[in-house]
Amino acid sequence: MAEAGPAAALRGATIDYPGRPPIGPVHLTVSPGEIVALVGPSGAGKSTLLRLLAGLEAPSGGTVFRGVEGHTGFVFQSATLMPWADALANVALPLELSGIPRPDARARAAEALQAVGLGDRLTARPRQLSGGMAMRVALARALVTRPDVLLLDEPFAALDTVTRRRLIDDLHRLWAGRDARPAVVFVTHDVEEAVYLAGRAVVLDGATGRVAADLPSPGVLPRPEGWRADAGYRAAVEALAGALASAMPSRGAT
Amino acid sequence: MTRLLPPLLLTLILLAGWEIACRVLQVPPYFLPPPSAVARALIDRAPILAASAATTFGMAMQALALAAVLGGGLALAVSLSRNAERAVRPLAVALQVTPVVAIAPLVLIWTGLDQADRAVVILAAAVAFFPLFSGVLTGLKSADPDLERLFDLYGATPLQRLIRLRLPAALPFILEGLRVAAGLSVIGAVVAEFVSGSGATQGLAWRLLEAGNRLRTADMLAALVWLMAMGLILNALVGALERRARRALA
Numbered sequence: 006m007a008e009a010g011p012a013a014a015l016r017g018a019t020i021d022y023p024g025r026p027p028i029g030p031v032h033l034t035v036s037p038g039e040i041v042a043l044v045g046p047s048g049a050g051k052s053t054l055l056r057l058l059a060g061l062e063a064p065s066g067g068t069v070f071r072g073v074e075g076h077t078g079f080v081f082q083s084a085t086l087m088p089w090a091d092a093l094a095n096v097a098l099p100l101e102l103s104g105i106p107r108p109d110a111r112a113r114a115a116e117a118l119q120a121v122g123l124g125d126r127l128t129a130r131p132r133q134l135s136g137g138m139a140m141r142v143a144l145a146r147a148l149v150t151r152p153d154v155l156l157l158d159e160p161f162a163a164l165d166t167v168t169r170r171r172l173i174d175d176l177h178r179l180w181a182g183r184d185a186r187p188a189v190v191f192v193t194h195d196v197e198e199a200v201y202l203a204g205r206a207v208v209l210d211g212a213t214g215r216v217a218a219d220l221p222s223p224g225v226l227p228r229p230e231g232w233r234a235d236a237g238y239r240a241a242v243e244a245l246a247g248a249l250a251s252a253m254p255s256r257g258a259t
Numbered sequence: 260m261t262r263l264l265p266p267l268l269l270t271l272i273l274l275a276g277w278e279i280a281c282r283v284l285q286v287p288p289y290f291l292p293p294p295s296a297v298a299r300a301l302i303d304r305a306p307i308l309a310a311s312a313a314t315t316f317g318m319a320m321q322a323l324a325l326a327a328v329l330g331g332g333l334a335l336a337v338s339l340s341r342n343a344e345r346a347v348r349p350l351a352v353a354l355q356v357t358p359v360v361a362i363a364p365l366v367l368i369w370t371g372l373d374q375a376d377r378a379v380v381i382l383a384a385a386v387a388f389f390p391l392f393s394g395v396l397t398g399l400k401s402a403d404p405d406l407e408r409l410f411d412l413y414g415a416t417p418l419q420r421l422i423r424l425r426l427p428a429a430l431p432f433i434l435e436g437l438r439v440a441a442g443l444s445v446i447g448a449v450v451a452e453f454v455s456g457s458g459a460t461q462g463l464a465w466r467l468l469e470a471g472n473r474l475r476t477a478d479m480l481a482a483l484v485w486l487m488a489m490g491l492i493l494n495a496l497v498g499a500l501e502r503r504a505r506r507a508l509a
Contacts, residue, residue: 085405089508102413
């Protein structure tokens with residue numbers, strides 16, 4: 006078997022925003038099918054790096070590498086649904102924009118909604134959905150194109166703990182259910198979420214935006230029932246919390 | 260029904276007070292006729308006033324259509340380029356702040372005094388232009404920036420973006436602009452008719468002038484009642500349209 010190249014990579018990528026300290030250079034390689042959590046203090050450029058990986062922004066320096074010519078799925082901090090369209094139309098959008106005929110697109114969208122547990126809410130408008138359900142619709146929309154890279158920008162931050170945990174387990178299940186698992190990059194500021202969700206956590210330095218630490222998470226994905234009580238999980242959370250603390254730009258004044 | 264009752268009641272009380280005051284104080288009818296006299300004028304002059312109302316309404320609607328096409332079209336064109344917007348917006352504001360009365364004589368010269376109805380349509384359209392231009396332009400730029408990014412991500416064409424994202428997002432703003440513009444188009448038509456003067460057009464404004472010149476104050480007020488009713492009906496129609504669209508979009 007030939008060695009597979011990365012699904013996506015940042016090679017010395019830098020970002021200069023006027024009036025702000027530059028971010029980078031960042032070296033980050035994401036292998037096909039792995040789940041990476043990006044953690045770091047706010048302002049470290051987590052969301053910016055995600056937009057670089059998505060191709061929504063160009064780096065000021067360095068390069069952004071994307072593997073095979075594949076699809077990218079993106080989930081924003083809020084569900085970002087079109088309020089005038091029902092769940093089915095929202096999920097079908099990426100397919101229809103790429104020219105897939107409406108009936109086919111809608112059929113695939115219905116399948117994707119089924120997969121996130123919303124098979125009975127196809128005609129619901131976003132305002133008729135709870136925050137968790139709206140996020141599931143956004144997840145279905147990101148997955149409907151069968152992306153090989155899935156990017157999530159703190160998607161569950163606004164949800165309550167129970168809903169958030171359920172969604173993370175669902176994300177694992179959807180990820181594991183695919184023959185070719187997508188590479189997932191997940192931005193979060195929550196160390197417990199990062200350890201539970203990802204195979205490794207990349208810590209960005211708050212001052213420079215560079216990679217400050219790269220810590221593997223123990224155990225297997227998806228997580229077995231009750232894994233949060235595991236000693237390995239607790240230790241990994243503590244290690245990541247420590248790495249995050251030393252990546253904070255200024256100590257003491259919190 | 261209960262929502263209509265308080266304003267109806269207040270109107271009745273005001274009318275009754277007016278009638279009583281006119282009778283008790285023996286106000287001369289050329290100065291202020293009682294509501295009963297206005298009611299009589301409304302009945303006696305109903306055919307003439309209805310025809311004039313139709314004329315004014317027709318001109319206002321033509322003006323609104325013209326303003327919608329020009330304002331909406333220009334906003335659509337301008338929304339495609341930030342520099343185009345920078346270039347056009349001050350001119351649009353300049354048009355808005357120029358009093359329509361002041362440009363009326365000029366427009367009358369251009370259209371010819373024998374084509375006063377055209378001048379009225381153009382002037383009313385000039386008044387109705389800005390809310391439509393501004394509404395469409397604001398609306399087209401009101402889409403959720405993250406949704407715009409999503410359309411970037413999936414490589415949407417400009418046309419797809421316009422039809423599937425920006426126009427639906429703009430619709431509430433467009434209808435709000437339309438509501439304001441509809442009211443302004445009637446005002447613009449009346450003002451333009453006043454300026455074009457002596458019977459060149461036969462709208463409600465001309466009826467007002469005509470009755471005023473003859474000191475037939477009751478007839479003046481009757482024409483005013485028609486104008487008011489027209490404005491209210493127009494406002495209610497566009498308001499209903501707006502509410503329906505909001506329900507469809509929310």
